[in-house]
Amino acid sequence: MGHLLIRNARQVVTARQQPVRAPDMSRVQVYENASLYVRDGFIRAIGSLMEVEKEIFGQPQVVDAGNQVILPGLVDSHTHSVFAGSREEEFCLRNAGLSYEEAAGRAGGILGTVAATRQASREELVEIGSRYLALALRHGTTSMEIKSGYGLDEENEIKLLQVIHDLDQLQPIQLVPTYLGAHAIPPGKTAAQYTDEVIALLPRIAGLAQYCDAFCEQGYFNLEQTEQIFRQALRCGLKLRLHADQLTANGGVALAVSMGAASVDHLERISDQEIALLASSDTCATLLPGVSLFLRYGYPPGRCLIDRGAIVALASNFNPGSCMCMNLQLMMSLAGTQMAFSPEEAINAATVNAAYSLGLERTGLIAVGAMADLVMMDLADYRMMPYFFGINHVHMVIKRGRIVWTNA
DSSP states (O other): OOEEEEEEEEEEEEOOOOOOOOTTGGGGGEEEEEEEETTTTEEEEOHHHHHTTTTTOOOEEEOOOOEEEEEOOEEEEEOOOOOSSOHHHHHHHHHTTHHHHHHHHHHHHHHHHHHHHHOOOOHHHHHHHHHHHHHHHTTEEEEEEEEEEEESSHHHHHHHHHHHOOOOOOOOEEEEEEEEEEEEEEEOOOHHHHHHHHHHHHHTTTOOOOOOEEEESSSBBBBHHHHHHHHHHHHTOOEEEEEEESSOOEEEEEHHHHTTTTHHHHHHHTOHHHHHHHHTTOOEEEEOHHHHHHHHHOOOHHHHHHHHHHEEEEEEOTTTTTTTOOHHHHHHHHHHHOOOHHHHHHHHTTTTTHHHTTOTOOOOOOTTBBBEEEEOOOOTTTHHHHHOOOOEEEEEEETEEEEEEEEE
16 A cells, blocks of 8 residues: 655645535535645645644655646546447447437447457456556546446346456556446347346356346336336345436336335436436436537436435446546536536536445545545646546556556
8 A cells, every 4th residue: 555745736736525415515625735644545734835744654655746737546437448349330320310229220339249249358458457557547546437238148248247356456447346237138038138148147147246237228128127126236235326317207217216226327218207206215326428428419408406415426437338448537518517516516427426326435535544546637726627638637546556658
């Protein structure tokens, strides 16, 4: 674990608690001209250099922040980062005027990714995934959820979860594995048949995943099938997440809240009634603005969710079909321009609330006793990060007190 003295930060910016919702969602604590002391992977002191030096034990490595801005490490709480192949042909077909469904039908869609992923070995998937995670790290991500879901059978879903475990051991980003067997319906099977297979696999999955997810949408898995999967997942000790209201508002939010899900994700078609339900619950609303940008359809009502009191997070939804982007800085910019988030709300959504949705305590904020996951950005003011968009502002990434990437 790292032992660091970080001095001369122009600003150290953080939420005050985990999670945050309105009115605290729009607030951050800003330490001006600040220093940090890190020992054994945790933050031990924050404040002026004189104050921090009183807490130093031994001889830490000294890091000069060079008058830059320090934020909590970014937390990407919804990704599909382990897959083989790519789908640029679909991208070109959509740009030529075809719908998402038409382009997927012609070029292969999710089942094309499933075929490529099944053909890839565990070692090949680790190599591919390592390259993607290195990109995410350079853009400031220090914790990430990764879903299975491109196997759609016992052998390959287990293989994908094993790959996530391998990647967690091989690189710095902290990974949270989610079983998404109920991602799509394999060819030759009905939804009912495949639901039974997903349920039957759950006892074996329990040792490999922390969460169970499902795509609850018309044409995929209905409410009854999703509930059946989730009840078995809970019996197996897994926590719950849900893809809901992306295409239609079909009751998925109510199901997720009633079953104590950690998060419901997408929500482009969420109803007013479901917004009120989320606002009165401890389930996080995870928004994925990169999908709306990439597929050119409506953004979720993030402003309304915040104003009504929901716990709101931002994530990338990195995947080959609907958002080939791992840059959470861009997602925060989109939250501002397309959903009217303030910079403070965007930062809180991509750090402390995303960490909350993954059950990562002492993560996503900068406080004494918190994990020393930090991102140093070359900015004059933290508000410039979502404003000056399209470039990578990260100068240094620190994970558990160790410098794991620097743009030196």
